[in-house]
Amino acid sequence: MIVAELELDTVEVLKRGLVDKMKINKPHPMHDSSEILHIRNSCYKQEVEHVRQHFQQQYQNWIQLDGLKSKWWIWNSIIKEVSISMKYIHSYLERMGSRQAACINRLCITPKELQYRLGEFGQYCPVCLALQYHLVDCSETAVLTHAAEHRGRYYKMCGEDHLERFLVTPDQFVTPSCPRTLPEPHLLPRKITESQVKKRFPQQVEMKGFCPVTYLDGRRRYEALVRGKMEYAVEYRERIYIFETKEKQAKFLRIPEAYWDQKLPSKVPPLCEPVPLTSLPTLGYLEQGVAVAVIKAMTAVGCLKPKYPFLSIQRSALLYVAFYLKAFNHKSTDYTSQKYKKKLALFEENCALIPYLTSTMRGNYRPPSERPIDFEFKLNRFLALGDSPGASSVL
Incomplete structure (x- = not known):
């Protein structure tokens, strides 16, 4: 069994709903107003997350297709997926019948x-x-x-x-x-998180925190004594090891017997005391704390150049940076990140109204029948933003 999901954004759903609404020969009346379609689409997106997650985790048979493609492309894509599945099923039955x-x-x-x-x-x-x-x-x-x-x-x-x-x-x-x-389960290496390492206190990490893979692969030279990172930790034989990189952690997991029982030389590099972030001067604090996030946000706002309806360019840019920083703050919870990512997407959609209406309303007057299908919807949305307190109210 294969479950196929057609992906469409809200605007496209409303466009197609409006086209269906304008059809004359309908067998019976339907609730197909823009408001009803918007509510139904919102409910669908909310519920489909759980259904999609269930099928992806339990059966791995959920495929997503671009609903903007033609019906022939969608049909061929589904036929292709079904053919691949049938090929695996036939091969399985044939080999099982032959006891292979x-x-x-x-x-x-x-x-x-x-x-x-x-x-x-x-x-x-x-x-x-x-x-x-x-x-x-x-x-x-x-x-x-x-x-x-x-x-x-x-x-x-x-x-x-x-x-x-x-x-x-x-x-x-x-x-x-x-x-x-x-090997027996207690002799198998396993990854552990940084919080799990801290919970094992007062147990100390082996080799004084130096990476055993880097040390052995470096022929046990003094230069190969590199400290590991707590995020790349492994438990093996009731001991804890930390590694320089994820690749070296994976190497230890493959062949732990080669690396676990090593002795450090009598002379090792001194332990570098970490510098508290708050002890740095203001410029250094900003550079070490938020520089990367601010650079990404400034790059994004520079590429998009947003102009929110009824707000100045400066305020539009500031609001976009604020939304971006909140949406991609790695210290935020998943719920908070998702909430502000949706607000950022809505902010971008509202900013796109100005160039859309500018290009659509050029030239002479056109009767409603000759206008784009979503023109009235976007125009009303644009005018409604003038009556609202502004995008800053949702921060």
Whole structure:
């Protein structure tokens, strides 16, 4: 089963609703006014989020298509998706009938069923473990593009190449023929967050906070003693390690045995005391604290050059920067960020009314039948902004 969603913005929905409203031969009266359509569209967008999330998480069969494309393009796109799914289903049934391993992609397998039928390697790639003795955890990849079924059990591979090798000779990579087995759960490395590291206090990080991967790959030289970052932390054998980069954290997760048991030299670089942000002078405080965010906001306002109806250019630019900073503040909650992103989008739509009306109202008078479909709607929206207290009231 595939669920297809056609994506359309509110303005396009109202345009198409107005076209349907102007049709003469209707079988029965309908509630198709602009207000009703706007309410129905708002309710749809609110409810579809939960439905979309459910199908994406549980069945991975939700596809989104551009509703502005032609009906032939949409039809061909859906036929293409259905054909791909049918190809996987036919291949699965054929290989299962021949008692061969088969890919389980696009079979709408839920996470609960996957977890219940996982093989002895769990979410780790059995091919990497057998060929390289690498612990490659595939749990962060929700899609089953590289997953297969063999003897009623599910196995996840790290890529297309390893999936093909598993499908050809699956017995080579599973018990009892596999050369290596998965270590016990307490011997498996796992990522931990910065807050989890802090909760483990007074336990200290190993190697005094230096990155074990950088140190060993740098041939244990003094220059290779680089401090790790708390955001890249791993727990292994009840010890905590922190790493310089995400790539080096991933390398440790693959082959922890090579890096975990190292000794530091007697002489190590001194610990640099962090400088409190509030102790910097005003210019330095702004540079270190908000420079990047302000530069991005100024770049955005410079590219858009917004002019809000009935407000000056200066105030329009200031309001846009304020909305932008609130919408993309990484310290805000998801709810707050989403709220101000919607307000920013609404602000941009209102700013776009001026160039639209300017280009549309040029030349001689045109009767209503010759005007664009959304002209009346946007003109009334523009005039209504003159009676409102202004965009600053929603900050």
